[in-house]
Amino acid sequence: MKKLLPFGTALLLLSFFTDASDGLVRYESQYSVEETADRFESIAKTKGLTVFARIDHQMNAQSIDLPLRPTEVILFGNPKVGTPLMQCTQEVAIDLPQKVLVSQDEDNIVWLAYNNPNYLVSRHDITGCDDVVKKISGVLQALAKATVEK
Template identity: 55%
Template sequence: MNKFPQFAAVVGSILLTTFTLNVHAEDGLVRLKSVSSVADTADKLETVLRAKGMTVFSRINHSKGAESVGLTLTPTEVVIFGNPKIGTLLMNCSPQVAIDLPQKALIQQDKNGQVWLSYNDPQYLAGRHNMQGCEEPLKKVSGALNKFAQKATQ
């Protein structure tokens, strides 16, 4: 009897469980747990993005904004970044995708103290904007975003 299918099923189950514990996708968002604080995760993300030739357009600290008006908010930052070479390809497939570009990463601490990095799933955006003929650039964007997020959250 071949035991490989049973072994493969067990390994697959373990990998799926591990992946599910660290990465979540809801409502078009990909969410990864971070081992660092919000500020450190955002710093790591900026470093990774710049090293890969991405443009970091802005970093918004929503917690400081809340504080400036006498309110409180758990640590929450957004990093806005992109690359015109790939963004232009996507906008040529569907000009409306420009409303979701440049890319954004949300880094926030939940009420339990866990830090999360979230970003828009490019496949979700493709469906949202009825993008046709952009499979290759979308695949590249998905892979790059995943790598950036993995490095920033470890």
């Protein structure tokens, strides 16, 4: 007998995660772009990750009088995780350090998105690194969920 999730639980799960077929994993956030990015940065640092940069694309666009919805990118990582991946396939370094995108769409919904590690495996034909990719996937998922949950 199959068990079905209660409707509210199913909706909550769907709001966190959407199709990653385009290489991105997305989580809906109930917070503003700035607060979501602040939360992510804080959580990443408490987990021992280095935050290398935080880019506010909206602010950069405004500096040249162009409109852009709130959009921030955070570059972060840890050489203990990234180096083993580069040892498998050095060209994956073009996609490191890891990045998260926090943006507001045309419906004013805030999203946190990151590259699906399995997409990077396909993109760079990475072999023999299943454990590393699994670890990276777990870390990214845990960071994203902790960031967007109330």
